[in-house]
Amino acid sequence: MKRCRAVLVQMLAAVLIVAGTLHAAPSRRDAARHILIVGNSLSYTNNLPGVYTALARASGRAPASVDMIATSGGTLADRWRDGVALRLLDEKPWDLLILQERGGRMACLSQKVTVSLDACRDSRLAHAAFARAANERNTRVLLLGAWGRQAQWQRQLGAGLQQVGRDIRAEVLDAGPVLLKFDQAYPSRGVFIDEQLHPSIEGTVLIATLLYRQIHGEWPAARGFEATLTLPPPEAYVSPWQTFLAQSAQLPPPETLRVSAQQMRDILSVAESATR
Template identity: 40%
Template sequence: MKRLGLLFLLLGAGIAHAAAQSSGNTSAERPVLRVLLIGNSLIYTNNLPGLLRSMARAQDAGPLFETETYVMPGAELARHWKSGAAAKALEQGHWDFVILQERGGLLACAASPAQKEQDDCRNSLRAHRRFAELAGRHGARVLLLGTWGPDAAWQDNLDRGLRQVARETGATPVMAGTRLRAREAESGGKPKSLFTDDSLHPSLPASLIVAAVLYREMAGKPAHAANLRLDFPLLPPGTRMGDNLPLEHNEALNALARPVTLGADELPPLLEAAQTDH
């Protein structure tokens, strides 16, 4: 994993690195799934949508992904709903999947009858319902991307809250945070292996695990190890975002891309972590 950490540092600093072509099959005959992502820095750090597209391209078969991503630092889903840009995109485009990612550990509140009555929690639940209802009217399947807490007790509340929101909205919970914490425990509890120095944002290995978890859910099968061409910027946590501009259309940020190829030999333990049920 040292190479992955070095790769993240180099790209975050904007240092160019020579690229090789990956062996992914990009045949036009493969189906294309359109994915709308709505969330905050836990999505844009390391460019999770780009990792999803790259992972799909690298497979010998299965769907390709086309993404559009609305993210703001520290944003709650209620803020996205109020902004209106993500809802407008959902209403006007044809989407196969909508991925909702709430701020940090906020959804732990849904596991507590008392906390559910607090304003932040009520606003979050209302935003989840509104996005889910809108997605349902337009034939899109909603995935709730689970985040991670600072310890096992918090993670348990967060996971229970996520499942509760999934039951209330008819969405599918994606327990990515649980997978990351399990992987961390297996590696001896070394947070720097999966998280940045703030112990909150994902490192590149962590983002790859999350991408593999989402890939499995949307493609209906696990990803296999293959060279990944990363032709998009691996964004650091503090990157500034526009409220109404999709990440994929942000020319200033995308100009920072320094294409590299991540070798298939780096991926097996990360893909295994994504496939293990906990």
Template identity: 35%
Template sequence: MHKFVLPILLALLLCTSCSAPHPRQQPDRVLFVGNSQLYVGNVPAVAAALASANGHAFHSDMIVKGGATLAERVADGSVEQALAGRAYTMLVLQERGGDLMCSFGPDSCIQSRRAIRTLARLARKNGTAVVLLGTYQTLPSASRRLVEAESSAAAAAGIPYIEVSENLQDLRSAEPGLTWFYIDGMHPGKDLVLLDAILLYRHLTGSDPAARDFIADAPIYTSNSGLAASLRAADDPPPQAGTPRAASYTAATIEELLAVINRGEGRQR
């Protein structure tokens, strides 16, 4: 009888090895493309640190420049080259604030929507998922118009949209003591960067991050970053000396933000 046992055990082991999930050999890679609303506070690095603290590590690269538009990234071919050269899991696009609202003239709307569609096609061609990360407006009426314009542009490109501005409206009302803006009053402050990271995490994983302390060990850029529109890792050494080198976040702040975000979603339903 023993001569039949060994083949059966071998077969069972083979079947088990076939069905068991294989661990990933390397973290997922996410490419962020945008402007100072992405790099002030280093949204790509903070998002990666939050994900790592929750067991979903990924590597963040970015192509960012102050005042840049997505149409410029189409024209210079930098995103196309990056997508072709590296196996990215996700492409996160963020447009210059106001372009999709025609703040720079009617052509800015047309160019922006065209660029989003083009970059989405390039990503899909390379097997990369795409998402449009929203920007924000401080006035309630402008915020609503912005969300409508951004969601429409994302839908036209066939990609998901992460809404930021209306979440920020709710959070500024509920938690006015948090740091929503940088010292210039325009760029994202520390807690707005965290909001972006939480919303990205929810999109990538389908769940809320745990409320736990974490540190983003990377350059925390200010509006004067010295960054050019070239591919770089989010945690690469900064081009300018004196750039802060880390930012810490607390479980309490994450919990506060999630409570307001989830209440807002409850009202929408």
């Protein structure tokens, strides 16, 4: 543990030296063809990379590849320390790096009292290190926020997300308020499937819709789509030592995902009204 702390402290020193060289979020939203997600069970439940790809294909903007490094309960500090995501960044030119921190970890980054706690400091350091690595490889960085049911808790999560985005000059996507609004508009459909707030299929489609808009600067088409995908539940074992696409043998078998045009219209209606 002491050795890990030492590594993170060294990492902070390096990040502070180059902080002034980090690029601001690009003013022109280029189409990202190669996307890498670094996240956790909020990201892999229902296969966010696959759902995003299917949604983008239905709108005529299919990416060349979307892959992910994630595991249940994983933090960005874990993913930085194990080095797998950094190795992937070196293996091919990624256009976009999406970072999603574990559950409520972002909330502490909005609180001056708690920002110095070990977990909060580790998260801040990892965000900065990933942003620096992406900047060196000319890769766009997007922070995908987590979410909570309580409005006050969601505000804290959002404030932490915005603060980190400013600190490392990354784009931010605060999906939580939109998910909550959809849940309020369609309570019987269940945007969350458990107490840990893992997304339902519609929740994942909504997140993919928000990502599409952030990436392309416009909403996807209001049309239905279907795809044959592995749709892991939250309890599935996803190894952080392999990319998501490389783990087909240990994940549930593929099944057909069908999203109707009416579902897309409902999702777009809520998303557009929540982001005006």
